[in-house]
Amino acid sequence: MTEIEGARPEGDRAQYGVLVVDDEEAILESIEMTLGTEYRIFTATNGEAALEILDHESIALVISDQVMPGMTGVEFLERVVEKNPKAIRMMLTGYADMSSLIRAINDGRIYRYISKPWEPDALRVDVRRALDAYALAARNVELAADLEVANERLRAENLYLRREVEGRYSFSEIIGDSAAMQKVFDITHKVAETDATVLITGETGTGKDLIARALHYTGPRKEARFVAQNCAALPETLLESELFGHRRGAFTGAHADKKGLFELANGGTIFLDEIGETDPSMQVRLLRVLQDGEVRPLGSSETVQCSVRVVAATHREIRREVDEGRFREDLYYRMRVVEIRIPPLRERREDVPALAHHFLDKVSPRMGRKLTGFTNAAMDRLIAYEWPGNVRELENEIERISALAGHDDEAIGIEMLSEHIRGPGPGSAIGLSPPSAVPERDMNRAVDELKRDMIIESMRFSGSKTRAAERLGIPRQSLQKMIKRLEITQAELAPVEK
Ligand SMILES: Nc1ncnc2c1ncn2[C@@H]1O[C@H](COP(=O)(O)OP(=O)(O)OP(=O)(O)O)[C@@H](O)[C@H]1O
Ligand SMILES: [Mg+2]
Structure with missing residues (x-):
């Protein structure tokens, strides 16, 4: 886990390696005394030796003298940039070789310079600031990497979603x-x-x-x-x-x-x-x-x-x-x-079974149901119904049934359908329905439902209008008219498979 900037405990600074380079041993000692309790200090008396240390140690801050035998401070710091670009670089300077110093600052090779002699407290503050800058930069690198990972994941997810969407709408x-x-x-x-x-x-x-x-x-x-x-x-x-x-x-x-x-x-x-x-x-x-x-x-x-x-x-x-x-x-x-022009569902009733199965397959597992199909009678009703709300209404009906179904139900039976879709079941208008339900109903509607039921039942039983009319004790023409008025469909009249 990455930590939050600013929450780094003081003690953690001890992890930072500070490399000090000066040809005067006394200066090295003095810096070590000032900073040594807070940081891991490495010292070298010339550039070459310091570069060696840089190869093996993890260094966050380099403090270098400017005037040294061999490599000058600026030259040395240039090499530091190549080896360890993240390390913060500071320059010690005894006398003002200002032009090379300013160039170094402008080129971004050094973070700041410290003039000799220095106040120990001032040095401590400078070093602390430099290391905070180092920590911030390191943290930015981490964040950038995190961001890259997150972006990559987002790209992958987008691609996945796009495929999904394409699939869904294909x-x-x-x-x-x-x-x-x-x-x-x-x-x-x-x-x-x-x-x-x-x-x-x-x-x-x-x-x-x-x-x-x-x-x-x-x-x-x-x-x-x-x-x-x-x-x-x-x-x-x-x-x-x-x-x-x-x-x-x-x-x-x-x-x-x-x-x-x-x-x-x-x-x-x-x-x-x-x-x-x-x-x-x-x-x-x-x-x-x-x-x-x-x-x-x-x-x-x-x-x-x-x-x-x-x-x-x-x-x-x-x-x-x-x-x-x-x-x-x-x-x-x-x-x-x-x-x-998309025709209403009632003009393409032959699509009802496939649609009903499609929605059932989609919704039933999602709701943890075992439902896999419909009884013939239930499917007949679905086919016969008018579907004023078209496919959406069918989809909602299947969802409703699945939600209300028992965990072990395997097929959707006629009794599971909504009442208005189920229509009056055999005998439902008389006898079987609870008497308390009767007064709620409009009388004409109840009579129509009864007629509807009796017609469907006798048609299914006898298979022809003439015989059905006989059984019902009404003229054939009246039967014909009633079938039309009550909008009883061919599918409803067809003999039921047992
Ligand atoms: N042929 C079909 N196959 C599968 N699902 C369908 C089909 N037709 C409609 N649906 C589903 O029925 C529901 C209603 O469809 P949709 O929203 O496209 O209707 P609409 O014509 O835009 O309705 P509205 O006019 O009310 O906006 C959606 O959940 C859709 O997925
Ligand atoms: Mg729409």
Whole structure:
């Protein structure tokens, strides 16, 4: 572990080696007497001998005389720089050979000079300061090394995360064998390669987000950023500053310049979610950006060029919004260079089993459950249900079931489904349901549920409408009408496998 600067105990200084070089033994002795109790002192009477010591000892501070036989002090200290660049160097000087001294100081070869004779206390202070500087430098080196390691780790983590993200948003994680979804994947694949502006439409929870990310992460811009902004989440001026940035002082509270998302996404993709919720003036601004490929931050007179791929999404019937004057037609056409329409889940019920299994596989181990599948009856219900919240609702339902399931449950049965999805089970409207539940219900609904149940049961039992109508004691045509009115699906009517 590294210690905190300043917390180094005084006694630790004894670890520091101080090398003193002077041709006068008396001077060496005197310095040893001044500093010897605090530090490990090494002495030499000439440069050559001192260099030898430097080879074998760990020296933090070198104090050298300037005028010596053989190597001069400045020459010696130059060699010290080569051998041990970290050691702090100080010069002793008896008379003022100022020009060489100043040169040495300016060249950074010496930390400071001490003039002879010196005050012992002053020398102690100088040495202590020099060693503090040494400790600080050593600590900086350590910190820099730590920082390098941390950066390296961050780079590795980023790479890992990027791979993860790419994996998560690749097509392999988007489920959909239905012809309708295969068409969606096809278009997505094709336009991912291009810079075309894409408008993704579809009801809530159909996977618009997922497709937007797949467009980015499978395309050539994947190394740059994907930034998403929900246009419904912010009031207009905030949204403007978020998307286009602002200059300091552009409005109250704009304390500093801020880059907008268009600028941040340069080279990458910006995802404008809920584009249908934008105000007319925002629509004008967006149109300009799309036309000119440049943005002007709030409060700035200059524009910023940016190469950004725009993907937008809306859960609204955008064509109707245009017809009714709530969405600018010109922006609509700019936006929908390519339109990807994701069909609601009820229009591709064949995707339900794979999606349900996909979510179960994801969530069940995470919650420590053994759940691996569904009973036929439960799956029938999942397929038959309308899913107004689409895939998100299905995902939530599977999560809810997993959370509530017993630790040993292996299959999801019909009784584990939410009541509104399960629908009225056989006999549930009469007899089996606790009487206390009955008054809570709307009577017409309860009667409808009962009818629904009886129809499904007798259809499954008899396999044909004529025979089912007979069993129920009603005309075949009435049965037909009721099936339609109650929106009973073919899947619900099909005989159950036992
Ligand atoms: N085809 C799919 N395969 C796997 N998971 C899906 C699929 N479609 C949607 N999901 C999942 O369903 C959830 C909802 O999807 P998403 O957020 O993309 O919907 P959305 O269309 O953006 O909805 P909203 O309009 O409400 O923003 C997400 O958790 C997503 O991972
Ligand atoms: Mg979304």
